[in-house]
Each structure stands twice: as structure tokens, then as C-alpha cells.
Amino acid sequence: MPVAASAIYFLNLRGDVLINRLYRDDVGGNMVDAFRVHIMQTKELGTCPVRQIGGCSFFYMRISNVYIVIVVSSNANVACAFKFVVEAVTLFKSYFGGAFDEDAIRNNFVLIYELLDEIMDFGYPQNLSPEILKLYITQEGVRSPFSSKAADKPVPNATLQVTGAVGWRREGLVYKKNEVFLDIVESVNLLMSSKGSVLRCDVTGKILMKCFLSGMPDLKLGLNDKIGLEKESQLKSRPAKSGKTIELDDVTFHQCVNLTRFNSEKTVSFVPPDGEFELMKYRITEGVNLPFRVLPTIKELGRTRMEVNVKVKSVFGAKMFALGVVIKIPVPKQTAKTSFQVTSGRAKYSPSIDCLVWKIRKFPGQTEPTLSAEVELISTMTEKKSWTRPPIQMEFQVPMFTASGLRVRFLKVWEKSGYNTVEWVRYITKAGSYEIRC
């Protein structure tokens, strides 16, 4: 198992240590000062998450207003360390009720120490699953064994949880209403040239699941992906459906998925953990349905004027609509005055990011609103450097649309008791870094 950390520090934005835990002796307690001096107080902060100073490596990550810094002096596994941090933050969030910031840390020192003790041992990550940890690290404190009240719940057997065959699920769960929620969340990364040719495009998606199921159910998920369909058609010796098949790359599953079964039968079958979890992640590089097309024309008229025309076309179904669409059109730094004409939404100039920000709250499919703006620049002292024309950025969310075209074909639930389940499926596509050169 790879070493992930020799010490972990939680710092606030000023660089004060909020809380820390040393797991190994190979780093000095004052190494965090080096981080403060050589990283936090320089411009490099945020440029590279891994830095080496004086024989020690610093991995850091900013989460809301807290820096989490991992210090190692040995050859550690960086990916593991970052994964550990991410998981730890999720764990903390689930303990603190969703918030993770400086105040949350200050209010939960004892709990955090307790958790830090549990989730890592001598630099090796341990169980980070909130469900399991919550069984024996309780926020109410430990009940005295001599307490007169008899425990109404049996003391959970943590070892069994960790070592058992289905370590991620407790037995004996009972729900009145058996429900499964399935979310397919995709984010589209795009870089498009000004002429409209796609330079780089991929979709990273994940399937999130929330289960409220009694007993030990066995679930099977069918998607319209290529491997699964082909396998199916072979098995059933009938031609594949005419529908589109999707080729998924880099699929990773939650540990509950039975991989042997996936390899042999190409089906995703699993016993789900209770509550919320991420079932699988995937990536798609080909056959991406882009939800938006952007057609910019930016003209520089002399030294002090610019004309910006941007047309955004939604190419998803007319019945669907995108939410929270924000289009950031970069303008030169010396922008002084702007005037807009938009067919829908609102636009304004934001000097702090040097962009024209055009917001459209609700963007129906198959429409093409336009923005035309006139930008006046102020003349400057310095020799005019040609403007670099950074790309236009876009943010959006399109519910019930997947850029990859992925669809859930079925979700089957088997349980000994044979109860009925209700399945809810949602799709949503978000913008990752959706950039169009202009």
C-alpha cells in the first residue's frame, strides 16, 4: 500500500494552522512554515498542487477557505494522497452537516482529531467510508458502559463491517418505501476554434446513486453502452437494437460492483451501499453531442473600439432547456465602456475578470439568442500590446440531456423478500471547461 502522508495540515487562508496531525516522524513539525513562506506567500500558489521544498513534498488543495496540506518526505503516491484528501473532505462534510470551512473545523476539533486518527495509520489510508465510521465514531460521545440505560441499539461490530464479504452494507436495513435514485451527471469539456472546428472534446460522466432499499438487494444496471449491448446480443443471439450504442472509456466502478461478473457477463451488478454513493465514472471522447454552438465575431475597430457579436445556438431538443447559462466573452483589460443588445438574458461588463458576462437563466432548445455589444477602450500609456484574445467560456446545465447519449436501459432489483422498488432516473449535462476561441 502506498504511503500517502507523513503529516496533514489544515491551514486557513492566512496560513495559520487550524489543526494538524503528524503520522510519521520523518517530517519536522515546522515544515508547514516552509509551505507558508515558499508557497502561500508567493504567486505560485495555486499553479501547481505539488511542490518540493527542502527534501519534503507538499501536496495541497484548497477547499472553501481552508488549505489542506499533506507533507511527505518519502516517495509517496501523489494520486493516493489527493484521493485521500478528497475522501476525507467528503467524510468531514458528512459529519459536519455539509459544510467544510474554517468555522466548521474550529467547531469540531475533537471530532476531527478522532477521525484523523481513524482514517490514516502511519501514513497509510484506512477506511474513509462515512457510513462505517459513523457507526463507531459518534458525535454524541461514548456512552459509559456503566450507564443505567440499557443500550437500545446493539454495539455495531466494526471489524465485521470492514472485513466482511459485503463490507459496505449493513445487514438488517428496513425501509418502508424502497426507492433508488440514479443520477447521470456529465460534464463536457470543449475547445473549439473560431472557425467552428472542434480541437478538443470529451465528456466525463459519473453515475450517482442513492439507495433506500431494505435487506440485501442485488441490483443490475443496463446501459446503452457498446460492450454491454454486444454481449447481450451475443448471449441472446439476437441482433442488437438499432439504437445508438455508446463506447465508454476509462470506466471505473465503485467497490461494490462485482467485477468478475462485469468481465464475464458485461453487466453491472452490485449490492449497493446504503445511502448515497458514486457507482461508476467514465469518459467519452467520440460521438459527443455538443449542447451549444457559439458563433463569435469580435472586431477591433481601431485602437479604442471593439464590436462583439456572439450568437449561441442550442442544439438539443426543443422541449428541453438549459439552466444557468453564462457566457463569458473576454475583452481587453482597458475596456472602459460597454453597451449591449441582447435578444434574451442579461449582459454586463465585469472588470474583475475582464469579461462581458452574459447570463441567460432559462435557455430553451433549438433557439439562438444573440448578443451584440459595443466596447470602448481607453487609451493607455504603455505601448499597446496586441490583445491575446482568450477563449470564450461557457457555463450551463442541461437537465435530461446527456452529451454522450448514454441512457439507462434498465435497473433491476432482486431481493429475497421480493419487494417492489421505485426507480428514479435523472440526467444532467454540465459544462466543464467549455471554451470557444474567438
Next chain:
Amino acid sequence: MALSGMRGLSVFISDIRNCQNKEQERLRVDKELGNIRTRFKNEKAMISNDWGLKEENAMPSKFSTLLSDRITLTSLVHVKGLSPYEKKKYVWKMLYIYMLGYDVDFGHMEAVSLISAPKYPEKQVGYIVTSCLLNENHDFLRLAINTVRNDIIGRNETFQCLALTLVGNIGGREFAESLAPDVQKLLISSSCRPLVRKKAALCLLRLFRKNPDVVNVDGWSDRMAQLLDERDMGVLTSSMSLLVALVSNNHEAYWSCLPKCVKILERLARNQDVPQEYTYYGIPSPGFSLCFELLLHWTCNKGKAEIYLRNFDFWHELGDTDSWCSREQREGVGLINRLNIKSLVAVGSWMWSYLFELELISLTFLSQLDKSKLSRGELEKVKTMRALQYFPTVEDPNTRRSLFEVLQRILMGTDVVKNVNKNNASHAVLFEALALVMHLDAEKEMMSQCVALLGKFIAVREPNIRYLGLENMTRMLMVTDVHDIIKRHQAQIITSLKDPDISIRRRALDLLYGMCDVSNAKDIVEELLQYLSSADFAMRKNCHLKLLFSQRKFAPDLSWYVDVILQLIDKAGDFVSDDIWFRVVQFVTNNEDLQVTEAASLKAREYLDKPAIHETMVKVSAYILGEYSHLLARRPGCSPKEVFNIIHEKLPTVSTSTIPILLSTYAKILMHTQPPDQELQKQIWAIFSKYESCIDAEIQQRAVEYHALSMKGAALMDILAEMREVPERQSSLIKKAEDSEADTAEQSAIKLRAQQQTSNALVLTDQRPANGTPPVSQLGLVKVPNMSNADQSTAEQGLTHANGALTVVDPQPPSTPSPDLLGDLLGPLAIEGPSGTAPQSEPRVASGLEVGANEDALAIAPVEEQANTIQPIGDIAERFHALCLKDSGVLYEDPYIQIGIKAEWRAHHGRVVLFLGNKNIASLGSVQALMLAPSHLKMELSLVPETIPPRRRDLPVLDFSYKFGTHMVNVKLRLPAVLNKFLQPIMVSPEEFFPQWRSLSGPPLKLQEVVRGVRPMLLAEMANLFNSLRLIVCPGLDPNANNLVASTTFYSESTRAMLCLNRNRSSDRTQLRMTIASGDPVLTFELKEFIKEQLVSIPVPSRPPAPIPPQARPTSPPSAALSDPGAILAGLL
């Protein structure tokens, strides 16, 4: 400017202050900048469009809602675009943002336009912001010159003041040119108020410092003298500053001011009639003088620091209590001032030697800002003294006496008191006085007084004073003869070595080093050694160098010296460079005194007993013990075996650089062990054989050699004899010590020594602004895509008819002008006279005919004045020499280019291909390679129709040049087309040889010569040499094995193969008799000379070049062949 009145500005500032991190601050600033841009743009739009204004007026309510700050309707009505209030506010904001460190690259126009505003508040903002945001190189300033001039010559004193401040702060050349006369007029005008005149003086000072040539100061000495009579303290102070600058520029002219200076000083020292506002805690404030000095230093430096500092004069006047707008001004800059002190401290990092001064300044500043009660009277005193230092020693006894009196008073009157500010003030005066005393070379009594005073200072708790005390003591030590007095304070200085402040420790170290002489060397070195073990890293290096010196210089006895160095290595091994331990070894080796040697080795042995010793120590000990351990064999624990064991213990821990030394030690131990110890021998051999397969070449070689040698037994003695004495030479240590004084703070002893004649060393007299135009880089001007530029030259030298008939045989052959080394080597080959045709394709691009005349003279050696920047790698002469024997190789190499040569010689044809390889990633421009044939000879040739068999005696010269960056490199190289290239070896049998040999009888066909001074070489080597010269050695021709017989054939275009025979009889190693025979007398001669030269290879003294009329050269256009080198190369390959 009532800051409190500008709500927008104060809101903005408080927003910025409330930002939790830099990111938020940046966002806020960007937002504000966007806002300001919009405002300024609006203004322009409105000025240009009338309708805009009307609309504005028609809908004032709408407009006012747009504004983030409250605005009154009235201000909207009477202003175009922005009200002056608004404009002022935004310009202030711009300034604030700029001061925060963000770039503000617009709005300068607005700032400048505010200057011409009629009202004071706007004008003032305009002036301040302009002087902060712009510098003298900005074109915008031209717009303002006229306004500024109007203000200066105007009647309004306030505006005059503002304008003068601006001019002083950013006055560039243009300002100086157009405004200096006006400023001068103001300074001497009697109608102006002192306030204005004071500013004029300061302004003029700045202008003068920046452009001394522009400001006309002819005949100013009288005026300066007049100014010194001024009763107003402010004017006097500033004219004093001006005087300092003028005097430092030209002290002759201001001689007349001297008595007045003394008088002023006297007056000040008595504290007579110094107005209340010019005293500071009872004594005049010295901080300002220091400030001025700093300013002097810093005018040379660009960047933000300058901007802050430029404001200095501005604050200077801020402090004036009599300034009528002082309250407002102070408020306005209160904001800047905070930044200022910070920036001063930041600036300090690059001039940390002045840190303490900065501290003083900040203190002074802070207190000034707090108290708002400024006083500067004694500033005068300081300045006067400084001015006095510029003059040579005062001669006039009266002046001198009064001066000394004053100084005495200052020296006596200064004492350490509680109040920090007062201390700072009084000490500035005091130290200046000390400097003056030193400068004047006062009596011993005064000096001792000074030293006593300094002694008091270095015992004080206040670090600044201690620092100054130590520094001044060091300076004093160097300048005057006060050694004995200073020595009394030795103990105190040694305690200063333990000060927590590193700067004080450094000064103390300097001082200790400086005061070290024979009498106290031992104590001091001991002290330093002790200190070394406790010193921190930053100090160690310095300390140990100093230590080395002091003990080297004053070493009372030699074994003590060795002892100390060994201790030094022990204690600060990391800092001991190789030089130092070499030095120890050298020292021990050179020392004849057996005792010392013995003691050293004993010491070394002792150190080896320590559990953990430094690697350098291992080296020294191993070396010394290897060399001398046999001397102490009889002592306990020093038997060879024990010594070996203890050294061998260290072997696993040392690095590869030490192992060879250890191996040598083993070999030496082995050698010295008499009678041989079998067991030891076995052990050592085992080690040797182990290292014989070591990956490190050095170790391996040593192991192999020592192993083989030690097998030989007694013979070992001969080879591994004791080290010879090492010749004494100037140690590189001294150089190193000088280098190590790199940081400016290190005004250490060595440097001070050099400065001792100028006690005013700290005053910079040269304040040339360094912000002139940067040198225009010429990089990128030359773009010649050229790399595949394999120029080549076919040197198929057709040799003209060799009719065998000999017309001229020059008995003094080398008439070729060749003063250079290689030319000399080849000289013997050259014969003045007819020659074969020059290589036909070679163009005589003799564009520079004059150059052509001495081309030969310049031949091989790169032309010095052109190539001085780029040195060739390797010896060109040597390369050429090697190429005479080989057909391919490197002809020339320097950091950028390598010229390879590949030649094929077949009979009388030769084919030479040159490869030009660029070693750089950048391209080389203007590459040019011309073959310069021995053209002048051709001219002569045409006069002599009969030609003689060929000799390639005049070598084609390659004139090669290229451009790298801005360096033009031109190299002239000789191509190795020498005689032997045209030889073809041939084996002859005895039957063929002897008849021919006999048939060629006597000179000139057969020449014999006894060659002396031959390089000693073995017979086989010589045979090899002949073979490589294409003279094949025919064994078995001569019965005597010591004789070599070689034969070859010579080809030329017109002659057939001609047999050449050669017989060498060597009598001993350095001389031989050589007999050469061939069918042609010239060939015989040439060959003889050639072989002789190869054998001897000792340069013949150079001869002056024969003058050759340059115009005699024919010029012919470059041949087509050369114009397309690629094609030819392709053809050739």
C-alpha cells in the same frame, strides 16, 4: 485635500483594507479600475459630443443613480463630464491603486490635465499624482512643461512650491533644460519667501544631480557663498545640500565657501540662534542627512523604490511648520508615508548595509509623523562637515584651530542618553565628526579621544550604536595609527562576536581581523577558533577565511600554524576548500624541520582517532601519514600496521575523490614498512586488487599501478620517493578572500585598506541616473539561415610542369612571411620562387587588398582584435600539425563552430572537404569561408616562366568568418595541404634501392644533414612517424637495425612519380644523420626540410614578413563552383 470629504475614496480604501487576502484585493482593485476607466471615457465622450452633455443635464437623476458615490446636482451643472471633485477623487484612487503595486497604465492624461486646473486642490492632486505615476521619460510630461513653467514664474507662492516639487521629483533632461534658469533665478531672488527659495534650492539640487551638464553653474561660487550668509535656516539647509553636490562635482571652484562653512558649523555647534522648529530634542535632526545620503545612492536605482524616494523632497517640505498648507499636505501623504516606510525597509534588502540607517530613518520618520514637529537645524552641522570632507586638509592654522575646537566640543558633548531619537540625532553628528577627524589627520590626542568614545559605544546595549562603533573603529584602524589604543578594547570586541545580531558579529570579525598583528595574533586566532565551533553557518566561512589569514600573516611558529589549520579543518571542515588542505600538505612537505613534520603527523594520527571526522581531515591525515608516518614508527600506536588500520577504517565512509589518496597512502605505508610485513602486504594487495575493477578510472588506475609497483619490491622505493618540495606560489586563497567580500555590507578590512585615502568613502559622488536608455540589443538583427553551409574547396592542385630543370634553388628557403608559430614551423618548407598553379577554383576574393598583404602573417592564429571575444578551443597550431599527418580531423573549433576537414590525396590531386558544424542552437550569421590561395606567389610565378616541381609550400589559407549575436569572428586558418600529402608510399626491394641510391650522388640531388635536437623517440615510433608522413619504412635494407630507410614517390601534375629515398642513421636519442635523395634537387631539399621539421618540431625564430605589393594581386570573381557549395558537396560525397 480633505480626505475625509471624499467618501468614495475612503470607502474604497476601507474596502481594500478589509480584504482578507490578495485575491479579494485584486478583484476589488480591478473593479475600481473598470469604474475609473468608464468615468474617464465618459468624460471624453461628453467633451466631444454636445448631445451627451445635454442629455446629462436633462436627466440628472438617472445619471446620479449610475454613480456609486454621492454627488451633488450642483457639481453636475457646471462641469463638463467630471466635476473637478470627481476627477480628483478618481485620480487619488488611481494613485492609491498604483501604490498598492498594481499597474495603472491609463489616466495619466487626466492627472496631467489637473495640473493646469486653476484651483489649489485640483492642482495639488495633479502635481502629486503626476510626480508619482510618471517619470522623466514619459512623453506626457511635455504637455505639462509649459504649465509648470507658468507656475514657477508666476506670483502665486503655493503654485511655485508645487511646481518646484514636481520638477525636483521627476525633472528630467527636458525639464532641466527649460526650467533650470528659472529655478536659479528663484533661488537668488530676494523677493521670494524663504520657503520658495528653499524649494528652489532643493529642486536645483535634483536637477543638477541628474544632469550636471545641463544646469549652468558657471560663476555660481559667489552666489553660493552669498547663499551661505542666509539667515533663514530652511534656505540654508537646502543650499547646503546643493553645495554638497556642487562641491563634490568640482571642489576647486567653491573654495571660497570653505570659511563660511566653518563659520556656520561653529554657529550651529554653539546652538546660537537656531530657531525652535529646527531643533529636534535639543539637537538638530541628523536623520535627514542620512536620508540625503541614501537618496544619493538611490537616485541611481530604478523601480518603485525610486518613486517612493522621489517623494522625499516632497515630504521634506511637508514637515515645515511654517508651510501654510502643511496640515493638508501631511494628511495627503500620510497615506503614502505608511507605504513609504515599508518600502524603505523592502529596499533595504538589497542594500542591507544601510539597514541600520534605515532603522534610524524610519524611527525619525515615525516620530516626525507623530509629533508633526520637525526640526532640522543640526542637519546643517552634518552637512557642513560633509562638505568639509571634500576639501583637502585645511591648511590655514586659524581655520584649523577653530575647526578642531568645534570638533572637540562635539566629541565631548556627545554621550549616550536614554532617548532613542536624541541618540540617533547626536550620533549622526558624532560619526560625521569622527569621519572629519580622520580626514583631517588630527593629533593623536584627538584620535585617542575618538577611540575612547567608540570604545564606550561598543559596550552599549543599543545594537545600532554598537554596530556603528565597531564599523567606525575598523575604519579608523585602517586610516590612522591607533592600533594600541584599539587593542585595549579587544575583550569587548570579542564579546561582540557573540552578539545575536549577525551584522554586529560581522563587524566585530572584521575589526578583529583588522587589528590582528604579531603581538596579539595568537590570542585572536585562539579566540576565533573557539568562536568557530559555536558560530552559525553564515559566519563560519567568513570567519575561517579571516582566521586563515590572520594566522598566516602573523604565525609565530610553524607547528602552531599547522596545528591551527588542522583544528580548523576539524571544526569547519565543510568550509575548508581543497586549497587549504593542499596548503597544509605543501607546508609540511616544504618544511625541513623534522620536528614540525613529526608533530604534524602525530597530530594527524590523533585526529584520526576521533570517531567522526570530516572527510577533508581524512585526506590530510592520510596524506601526511602516508608520507611521514615512518618517522614516528617507534611511538606507541604508530606502527605501520596500526596506522594502516586506522586509516583503513575510514575508507568505507569516504567519497570517491578521497579513495585515490588513501590508496597512495597504502602504497607509501607499504613502501616504508621495513622490513616488509607480510600480513600487511597481503592486506594491502587485497585492497588494491579489489579496486582494480573499480568503475572510477582514477581509482582503478592507481590500484592497478600500485599493485604492480608494490609487487616489484625494492623498485618501489625509486618511484614512490618522498614528495619533492612544492614551489611557493601566491596562494589562491587571497584571491578567494577578496572574492568572498562580495556583499556590499562587507566593508571589510581589505576593502577599507584600498579606500583609506578617502575618508569620505561613503559619499557617492557619482550620481548619474542609471535610468537612461537601455542598450539596444542587436540580437535578432542578423537573420541568416545558413546552417547547412558546408563550404568546401576543392584543392586539386594542378602542379605545373616540373621539368626537372632547376632554375632557382634558394639556399635560404623560408622567405615566406610567417611570424606566427606555425608559419615558422613550416617556414623551412617555403621557397621563394615559382610554384605550381594555385588551386584553380579558388577565388581570390581579395576585397580587402591591404589585408591580403599580411594574410600570411595572420595565417593560423585567429586575428586577435576580431576574435578576442571568442576563443578557439584547443591549439590551432597543434591541430594543424596533427592534420599534416592525418587526412581527416578537426581543423578549428571554438564555442560556436567546429570546422572539420576531410581530405583525399591521390597522386598530385587532392580533394579537401571542409565541414562546418554549428555547435549552437542559435544560428550563426554571415558565415563566410574564402580560400585564399598563396596568390602573391603566383604573381611572381608569372614572371618566372620556368616552373619547378611542385611543392605545396605556401598553403592555401582559409579565411573564415561568421557572426554570432553581435560578435564577429574572423579566423584565418591554414589548410593542411602540405608536402607529404602528395607523396605516395612505395616499397622498394634492396635490388631497386641500392642502384638508385648510388645513382643519385651528392648534392643537390642527395642531401645529407645531421639533425640535432630531435624529439626523443623510440625507433618504432619514428618508423610510425615516417609511415604517417607517407614515407614507408622498408625494413631489411640496412643491416644496422638502428638505421631507418624509407621510400616514397612524389606526384605532381606535370611530373611522373618520382622516387624519393631517405636514410636515417641515429647516433643517439637526440641527434641523427639524415640523408635524402630524389631525382629533383628542390624536392630533395624540401623533403629534407619537411622531415627535419617533423622530427624536431621546435619553432624557428620568426622572421619579419616580406613586403608584398598588394596591388599586384589579381582579383577574380568568385567562381560559380563556390557559389553553390551544397551542390559541390553533394557531388563530392
